[in-house]
Amino acid sequence: EVPVISGKDSMYNQATVYDKDGNKIERGVFPMLFMTTFAKIDDISKIVTVDVKQEGDLVYVVGSKTKADMGGSEYNNMISEKTGIEFNVGNVSSENLKEVFETYQKMNEAQTSGLLQSAQYIGDGGLALALKDAAMSGMKGVNADFSRLHQEAGLTHDELMYSVTEGRVLVTVKPENKASFERMFSNKVSQIGVVTGKNNLTFSDGSKNLLEM
Numbered sequence: 001e002v003p004v005i006s007g008k009d010s011m012y013n014q015a016t017v018y019d020k021d022g023n024k025i026e027r028g029v030f031p032m033l034f035m036t037t038f039a040k041i042d043d044i045s046k047i048v049t050v051d052v053k054q055e056g057d058l059v060y061v062v063g064s065k066t067k068a069d070m071g072g073s074e075y076n077n078m079i080s081e082k083t084g085i086e087f088n089v090g091n092v093s094s095e096n097l098k099e100v101f102e103t104y105q106k107m108n109e110a111q112t113s114g115l116l117q118s119a120q121y122i123g124d125g126g127l128a129l130a131l132k133d134a135a136m137s138g139m140k141g142v143n144a145d146f147s148r149l150h151q152e153a154g155l156t157h158d159e160l161m162y163s164v165t166e167g168r169v170l171v172t173v174k175p176e177n178k179a180s181f182e183r184m185f186s187n188k189v190s191q192i193g194v195v196t197g198k199n200n201l202t203f204s205d206g207s208k209n210l211l212e213m
Contacts, residue, residue: 004037050134051138053138060189060192061150061171062169062171065151065165067151067163069092070159070162073126095165117171122165127146127161128162139199140199141200
């Protein structure tokens with residue numbers, strides 16, 4: 001049972017959208033389910049926040065394999081605005097919900113076992129934005145190599161950084177917990193980098209530098 005405390009209903013459900021060629025389409029909004037829920041936290045000392053904690057911690061992505069899922073992404077919206085196309089669907093993430101739920105169950109297990117230093121769901125803005133948020137909130141830096149992601153073959157640099165494939169979580173772990181953490185997530189985990197003491201971000205794809213700020 002899920003404790004649903006509210007929902008949302010709209011009296012107006014028409015929208016103007018645009019196809020990939022910029023042609024205007026009038027249609028009803030896509031069906032969606034929106035609910036507000038809450039859950040009890042049994043031990044607040046085990047709460048895991050998004051901010052990276054200390055230099056030397058290992059940076060991981062767990063869950064779904066990263067794919068070219070740019071549909072509905074902030075990056076696609078930006079490109080669409082710059083090219084004059086107001087809406088560009090692209091490929092929309094469609095992961096197996098059972099597998100995504102298994103990732104969340106493993107995350108809960110890792111959290112209750114005290115293996116996580118930080119955790120952040122990878123949503124709007126993709127992995128690049130999640131890394132930025134985690135580093136800035138912890139006032140530290142991150143070196144990340146996107147070539148080490150478990151990923152679909154043939155992804156562009158844009159897709160590696162900004163894809164919004166669902167079911168992925170950015171996590172940091174103490175080096176001494178590396179073996180236990182990786183064993184827990186088996187083939188759904190990639191160590192992509194390390195937390196640094198410098199207040200900057202460095203993204204690469206193997207030997208190619210992608211971004212430094």
